[in-house]
Amino acid sequence: MNENIISPFLKVVTVDDSPLVAERMGAILNDIKGIEFLENAKTIISARNLINTVKPDVVILDINLEEGEFRQTGIDLLVELRQNYPQMKIIIFTNHNELHYRLVCLAKGANYFFDKSSESHKISDVIKQWIIKK
Template sequence: MPHRRFTVLVVDDTALFRQRIIRLLNDQHIHLIFQARNFEEAISCIQNATVNLVLLDISMPGKSGIQLLKLIKSRYAAIKVWIISNHADEYYKQVCMSAGADHFFDKSLDFEEIEHKLRTIGNEMQTTEIAK
């Protein structure tokens, strides 16, 4: 049985942030990475590729990350969604968690925690690969 690759979609309208996250993912040997700047690009990616994890910002031009979160959870329930946003007050956290977010991170304060979670995923992937 062939190894199923772990894929990540990074959705953020800020290129610099996407690059920073992609660098972290590559450091954890997660190399199947897609990126999108907005709702429409993200949906196109999800429809055309197998995505395991979406790293999603709330504020984007056009439709919001919250709208995308709700759509993903209603149509693609197996996809994990981590919200990574500067809108980190309790209101947004509650809205996102109620809509099905798997984690909620403050983009400014929780970057080390994001790194830790990504490292955990990278380690799990390597352990799975070694066990095969």
């Protein structure tokens, strides 16, 4: 097999309102062969628009997002994505690493739940496994 040809690509979108985290995730994702990192969305509304337009294979989603007057969380978007895109892979990536949040997110359909402060390296491992399985 020719190692220069990596196909099919996984399309990945991140949803995080922190520019620093978005930049860090972009760097991690851009180092993975076999994915196409599309964009980061900062709000629920922009995430919804981006996801509905590009139909990514993977969404990396924070729980706490700034959303103005209508306060929604990443958990709300998780539920919506799971209903509308049942095959989509969803990784929760958050500083809210309490057991309650982990259990809620996994029960609502997240494939994985990772702590931003200590588990960012696990995201690339998981995505690499999904590339192999695709």
